[in-house]
Amino acid sequence: MSDSVAESRPRRAKEIHKATLSLLSDKGMHGITFEEVAKRAGVHRSTLYRWWPDKYALVNSAVRAGYQRLPLPDAGSIRNDLLAELAAIVPTVDSAAGRALTAATIEEQSAELSGLTECFIDAQLERGQSIVTRAIERDEARADTVVVSLFHSLLGAIGLRVFLLCQAFEGTHAEHVVDVLLAGSAPSHTASGPAPAGSTLNPQTPHQSEKK
Numbered sequence: 001m002s003d004s005v006a007e008s009r010p011r012r013a014k015e016i017h018k019a020t021l022s023l024l025s026d027k028g029m030h031g032i033t034f035e036e037v038a039k040r041a042g043v044h045r046s047t048l049y050r051w052w053p054d055k056y057a058l059v060n061s062a063v064r065a066g067y068q069r070l071p072l073p074d075a076g077s078i079r080n081d082l083l084a085e086l087a088a089i090v091p092t093v094d095s096a097a098g099r100a101l102t103a104a105t106i107e108e109q110s111a112e113l114s115g116l117t118e119c120f121i122d123a124q125l126e127r128g129q130s131i132v133t134r135a136i137e138r139d140e141a142r143a144d145t146v147v148v149s150l151f152h153s154l155l156g157a158i159g160l161r162v163f164l165l166c167q168a169f170e171g172t173h174a175e176h177v178v179d180v181l182l183a184g185s186a187p188s189h190t191a192s193g194p195a196p197a198g199s200t201l202n203p204q205t206p207h208q209s210e211k212k
Contacts, residue, residue, distance in 0.1 A: 010051050015041040017062035024059065025096035029104035029113070032059065056112040059101070060119045066092060067123040078135035082178045085131065086154070089124065090169050094162050102163060125151055145185040153181055 010016065019040035023032050032055045038045040052058040073084035092098055105113045128151040135141040157177045161169040 010043075010047055012041060012043050012047075013061075013065065016043060016048065016058075017065045020058055020062040021066075021097045024062075024100050028100045029055075029059070029108070034058075054112075056116055060116055063101075063116070063120055064123055067127070070127075072127060072130055074134075078131065078138070078140045079178055079182060081131045081135070082154070082182075083174060085127065086158075086169070086174050086178070090158060090162070090174075093158055094169070099163075102159075121152075121155065124155065139187055141182075141185045142187055150181055150185065154178075 016037065019037050020032065022040060023036055034045050034048045034055065037055075037058065038048055048058065052061060070088050073081045073088070075081050075084050093102075101113075101116065105117050125147060128147050132141055132145055132147045132150065136143055136145065154177070158169050161167050161173065167173075
């Protein structure tokens with residue numbers, strides 16, 4: 001899908017995106033047709049063909065629009081920012097639409113669905129880059145922190161917990177995952193000695209949260 005299509009939208013894009021995700025939840029990727037989306041959104045089918053070449057581009061647009069509506073967390077520290085980001089994206093991943101898209105990707109293993117997965121990850125990496133850049137400026141993370149590795153690890157942990165173990169990714173478990181990952185990206189003064197006042201990268205954090 002071209003950048004112009006991704007950035008531009010028809011006037012009733014919100015209704016179209018909502019109808020797309022609703023249909024994805026109800027019928028899965030196989031059940032999405034422009035005719036049904038148009039019917040649910042209350043628009044003419046030609047509107048969809050004018051803006052999106054196929055259903056994969058339409059789903060991509062709907063997913064990206066959802067990300068763009070999420071405010072970027074600014075909770076005072078990289079730890080709190082990551083926990084806030086997880087609290088925002090996990091419900092989407094664990095939603096009926098998210099599960100349907102994941103199932104279709106695994107079952108079909110098509111280039112189109114692989115492209116959708118890449119777009120989902122790219123959208124998350126864009127947000128992650130902003131979070132990590134701010135953390136580096138705060139001296140909470142090393143300048144060489146690899147955003148891709150950090151967020152691939154987070155997304156992988158979500159997938160393992162939600163889809164394979166069928167357990168919620170929240171609370172203490174989310175805190176432990178974030179703390180383990182941040183321990184590897186902490187500046188040297190936090191990794192080798194006591195954390196400075198106000199720091200959230202203290203390696204004892206997981207144990208403290210368990211005692212509460």
